[in-house]
Amino acid sequence: MTAAESGPDRLVVCHREAIGHCVLSLAPFAKGEVVDRFSGEIGPELRQHSLQVRPGLHISDTRFVGFLSHGCDPNCRLDMERLELVALRGIAAGDLLTIDYAETEDVLFRQFACQCGARTCRGWITGRLEDANEDGLRRMADGGKSAGRSSVLAGDAAWWTREDLHYRAGRLRFAGCDVATMAAEVEEPLYLYSLDRVEANLDRVLAALGDVGCEAGVYYAMKANRFRPLLERLAQSGKCGIDICSPGELDLALSCGFAPGRISFTGCGVSRGDLATLLRHPDLSINCDTIGMIRRIGESSPGREIGIRVNPGLGTGYGDGEKLTYAGGRTTKFGIYREQWSEALATAREFGLKVTGLHFHVGCGYLTDQLEQWSRAIGAALRFLDEVPEVRTVNVGGGLGLPHRVTDQPLDLARWSSILRDHFAGRGVRIAVEPGDYIVKDAGMLVLRVTDVEWKRDTRFVSVNGGFNLHPEPAFYDLPCEPAPCVLRGKGTNRQTVTIAGNINEALDIWAADIALQPVEEGDAIAFLNAGGYGVAMSSNHCLRGSFRECAI
Template identity: 50%
Template sequence: MPDSEHAPFWWERDRLRYDKGHLRFAGEKVQSLARRFGTPTFLYSADRIRDNLASIREALETTGRPYRLHYAMKANRFAPILTLMAGESLCGIDACSPEEVMHAMGCGFKESDISYTATAVSNSDLDTLARFKNLHLNCDAVSTLRRLGPRAKGRDIGLRINPAMGVGYGDNELLHYSGEATTKFGIYKEQFDEALDTAARHKLAVTTLHLHTGCGYLNDQLPVWEQILAEAKTFAEKIPGLRAINLGGGLGVPHTKDDTPLDLKAWAAVIKRVFGKSGLTIEVEPGDYVVKDAGLLLLTANTVETRRSTRYIGVDGGFNIAVEPAFYSLPFEPVVTRLRKGPDLPVTVAGNINEALDVFAEGLPLPPVEEEDTLALINAGAYASAMSSNHCMRGQFREVLLF
């Protein structure tokens, strides 16, 4: 089907769109890549990653404050992506385990490029982390401070706080790291003085305040995010000698046609209003925004049939390699890689795992799909391969970074 016979899809953009009826991504014909690498395969665009990081840097320039950008590598730890970032000095790293720290260093990052923030940190973790003298550590519990002190006396550290407010995609509570309900993350206001006293007792210098309150927020959530930053400022004002405020990540991307892309100018304006005159360095830790829309997951339609009144498309990958629809109720839109003639029909796209929740989309209008066609899941660059498992022993896939 010529492209002109089908209205543009909401997700189409430069280097991700149909050309003469075939989906092209990062300058490549997706069907050809599927034949070359097989399925399931994750494809990532180096250019899109560069562009996304550049967009964040451009926005941060408008805050009037110095800034540091740390990529949340838990979103996607594929070594070629990290090597690209380190080799081109695109950003630093946000790590959340000793293994992530060592993996990042193996890909070219220096200790001083890495900010470490984790929860339920063990003594074994602390023993390992204390050996990295130039690694920045953010502590999210009084217990962590108490146990880190004897191992790292005199060290500069950060405190991760919990402002008791959360924000996330579509106000999805599953994506809130803080809020009305008590969570495991960060130090609450009621404990904050104790945390400062514990740090001082062990001669730990608190130079950074850290918070991360949720994932995937867009424009509609910016007013709440501004309230969160205002609350964080009340914590910051209690710390003499504070140098930096780390605002965490959470910047989201559109998942459906009804979503509007995050306005980074408006996002940066919030930072400027709250912290523009603070004298602090601004730190951010995006993951989703950097890599999510830079990735596709290629799958083969192996079963196409109607059951009762529902048209099912079964594919050769499941929620074990792309967890967000099942775990977080996040829309994950499958798209065709070849536009066939015929009307769009509502379909349910389901994976190959023997679990009822293994469904990628329900009632999604798609152009005609035949068995052995290749489908692509958009927004598969973050929290997919990195969270994969071998459930049902179907955890095999490939990853390819396209330049």
């Protein structure tokens, strides 16, 4: 039988040596525009240039669309109900048109190696319901030749895979547990934390600090994650202190087993009432963020030891993002600048306060590429130290980052510690560090349930039962939580380009836009990785959708 007639010809079939027959546009197309309406003979036979209309039926002799090239990040998609080719993004005249073969085909006429160069390139292309053949398995075992993202059968070589986080037989496992099984036991969104991973991350920081050549220690930044079992595990380990930023966090730290002498307070907007609570504990370290805070402490507790948070005017953060950089060209609310430093010291002297600590925190999530700028910030901060010889501890803050995207490389802790060693050699002070994210972020995930999978114009939306109110960082700070289906559907390396949307009635409630994801269906569970830090701790009940569970494994 024959499908509906095609529209005007704005395409041309040509031949290129590297890819064979292909289709070029003869005119520009906007995102969402119908590029071609096609027709052809529909029957049961699978041919080299046919396209699957539905299982067991294929359309051939379609003039153009049968010659479309494959791309793992295609610029077009096929609507096999309307028999239309639709632009996924803007297309210029002369562009090569591409589709993802696994979007429509259960089984390919012939599997092949892909060298499309896309970041999400799968390396070996199969239909969505078939395993890679012997050539494909051999190629993937050899590591492949794709210039893009490595991806083997069933997703086992995802960039985030590690010993305690991987797929086994197509099912996601975390800290020895089957994630889908755990998610099936609860209806609400589920946070899972690996406490062993938390402690291993802490051990990694401590090992790096062992190479800095002077006394050094860690204060875990509670604001990253205040899950009680996690805090109790850290307190019981005796390996670190804890940094807090409110009286409420002080109460929680004490109740979880941290003695006042192991607690450091670094807060802003600190009221007299806040200080009254803090000053009840003389062994508590307090870092003053303003001159007014120094004065209020002096009026209440003259002669007390204090630390002062300074702002070196230089900073860095993940991807050099402005929202994640706490000191730099833009004046920020954190710490005391050089221009006010003399006044701060004079205020401390007026009340006999002893400045025994210096503190600075210049950004969040920095990786190896940002270490040079971080080093410059340390140099600028240490110039404050020359005027306060009684300082015993310099707290360099936190901000150590970890990879959020396939293109990110892990923080080089050896280089990080060598920078500290170079700056602090011969100064005779103790170094303190306040990692939060680095310790807990990749030790947690948020598991959400798929509620819908459907097209809206040119976008395939995957809707889930949790939104940015449960984990604000992807929407607010461009710190993505990598989505991983808890059970892989079908076979092969097929992925679909989707946008994952949350259930909050706000336009910015998008978990991930235009990403390549293995197929999911309504009711499936998706784990959002790197959700252990600043998720629950920043969550809200917006739209009265703040319900969730937390579980330590």
